[in-house]
Each structure stands twice: as C-alpha cells, then as structure tokens.
Amino acid sequence: MMTQEIAxxxxxxxxxGWALVVDDHPLFCDALELTxxxxxxxxxxxxxxxxxxALERIEGATPxxxxxxxxxxxxxxxxxxxxxxxxxASSASVIVVSSxxxxxxxxxxxxxxASGFVPKHSHRSVFREALDHIAAxxxxxxAGFVEGSGQERGAKTLSRLSSLTNQQARILELICEGKLNxxxxxxxxxxxxxxxxxxxxxxxxLGVQSRTQAVLVAQDAKFSNVLPSxx
Numbered sequence: 001m002m003t004q005e006i007a008x009x010x011x012x013x014x015x016x017g018w019a020l021v022v023d024d025h026p027l028f029c030d031a032l033e034l035t036x037x038x039x040x041x042x043x044x045x046x047x048x049x050x051x052x053x054a055l056e057r058i059e060g061a062t063p064x065x066x067x068x069x070x071x072x073x074x075x076x077x078x079x080x081x082x083x084x085x086x087x088x089a090s091s092a093s094v095i096v097v098s099s100x101x102x103x104x105x106x107x108x109x110x111x112x113x114a115s116g117f118v119p120k121h122s123h124r125s126v127f128r129e130a131l132d133h134i135a136a137x138x139x140x141x142x143a144g145f146v147e148g149s150g151q152e153r154g155a156k157t158l159s160r161l162s163s164l165t166n167q168q169a170r171i172l173e174l175i176c177e178g179k180l181n182x183x184x185x186x187x188x189x190x191x192x193x194x195x196x197x198x199x200x201x202x203x204x205x206l207g208v209q210s211r212t213q214a215v216l217v218a219q220d221a222k223f224s225n226v227l228p229s230x231x
Contacts, residue, residue: 017065018044022054022085023097024073028120032068032097039128042066051076055088063089066131069114071098071105079112079158086113087166093134095127106145112158116140157217160206168205171198176215 019042023029029047036045042065048054051073058064067089073081085094093115098105106117116130119142130140141147164172167188174184181199185192203209206217 017062018042018046019066019068020054020057020064020092021045021047021068022049022051022073023047023068023070024049025070028070035124035127036066036068039124040066040131050074051081051084054085058085058088064092067092067094068097069094070120071096071100071109079108080161082109082112082114083158083162084169086162087164087169095130095134095140101142101144103146106141107147108158110139110141111162113162114139117142117145160217163205164202168198168202171195172202172214172218175199175202175211176218 019036019040021029021032021036023032026049029049033045033047036042046057046064048057052075054067067085069082069085071079071081076084082094082096085092094113095116095118096106096109096114097118097120098109099120101117101119109117115134116139118126118130118140122142126142133140161169170188171184174187179187181192181195185195188195199211203211203214206214208214208217
C-alpha cells in the first residue's frame with residue numbers, strides 16, 4: 001500500500017492523453033469525472049454508462065491513458081468487463097472504483113489486469129495518490145488490503161482468462177452459449193478449421209481437457225465465485 005504524503009492539494013498528475021470513466025450511475029459518473037479533472041491534467045475525459053458504450057468509445061480511437069471502471073455494470077458479469085477493457089486498450093491503466101472492497105474482489109481485479117483499486121467512498125486525495133503511484137510504475141491498493149488471502153485459485157483463473165486473445169475470448173463466449181464449432185465458424189465468418197485451432201489454444205491456455213471444463217473456468221470469473229459469503 002502506498003503511504004507517501006501528497007505535497008500539495010493543487011498538484012495534478014500530468015497526462016497528454018485522454019481518460020474514460022465507466023459507471024452506470026449518473027451521479028457517481030459525474031462525481032468521478034469531476035474528481036478526475038481535479039487531480040489529473042488529461043486533454044479530455046469521456047464517460048460511458050455500460051461496457052458496450054465504453055468499448056465503442058475506445059474502438060478506432062487512440063487508446064486512453066486511464067480508465068476508471070465500476071464493476072457493477074448492466075451488460076457484463078463479474079470481472080469479465082475489466083478483462084474486455086484490457087484487451088481493447090492494453091496500454092491503458094485501469095483503476096477499479098467500487099463500493100465492494102472485499103480482499104477477494106480487490107485481488108481479483110489486480111490479477112485481471114487493473115493497475116489500481118480505489119473504494120468508491122474515497123476522498124479525491126486517494127485518487128491523486130493512486131495516479132501518482134501508478135505513474136511511478138506501481139500498483140495501487142487501498143488501506144487494509146491483504147495480498148494473497150486465500151484467493152490463489154481465483155487468481156489463477158483470472159490470469160488464464162486474461163491471456164486469451166480477443167478472438168479466443170469471443171469463441172469462448174460462444175462455447176459457453178452451447179454453440180458447436182460449425183455454428184461458431186458461421187457466426188464469426190471464419191473457417192471451421194480455424195475455430196478448431198482456436199479451441200485447442202483456448203483449452204491449452206486454460207489448462208483444461210474439454211469444452212465443458214473450459215466453460216467451468218469461464219464461470220469462475222463470475223461474481224458468484226468472487227463476492228464474499230453473505231453468512
């Protein structure tokens with residue numbers, strides 16, 4: 001955890017590029033945008049209220065320098081939204097901003113490619129601290145986070161899923177929908193032999209021997225396996 005003092009309340013982390021805020025709650029989205037503008041000098045700050053809109057903002061554009069991401073979005077489940085954003089903008093630093101601050105959630109987000117995690121209730125000085133820490137090459141986690149607190153299996157799952165290419169991830173999604181290679185080839189307008197090659201690569205990366213096992217690994221990224229127990 002970063003403990004350095006902030007030298008000045010007027011300090012802004014310099015950035016030549018742009019930033020993206022992804023949050024489906026209008027009030028929080030506006031607050032995050034204002035916070036980001038107050039602590040960092042980005043050329044532009046854009047917003048999106050769902051994953052589809054976020055990916056549209058990124059497609060065909062220069063990748064953003066920074067993405068602030070809420071995990072609770074209407075069109076993604078679990079940490080797969082973070083994984084999708086990292087595939088679409090691999091050079092961008094992603095800071096997850098969430099009201100869920102369980103160690104499993106924070107550790108999973110970092111393992112899935114986030115550069116930092118800031119609780120939603122944090123003061124803007126914490127966002128400034130996170131940006132400075134990330135700019136210096138570090139990974140920012142909030143106070144109280146305990147690394148490696150029994151989440152090895154989940155971390156391994158997320159790491160394997162994050163290693164898939166965009167095409168492999170799309171094919172895995174279609175496998176999870178129960179589609180056969182021939183149907184996948186039709187949907188993606190590629191040869192069935194190409195699909196077979198991708199499926200082989202997917203199973204190798206996930207460390208499984210069958211399509212059913214691949215589906216189970218994909219399901220491990222859902223919140224049902226990451227959220228703390230309600231008991």
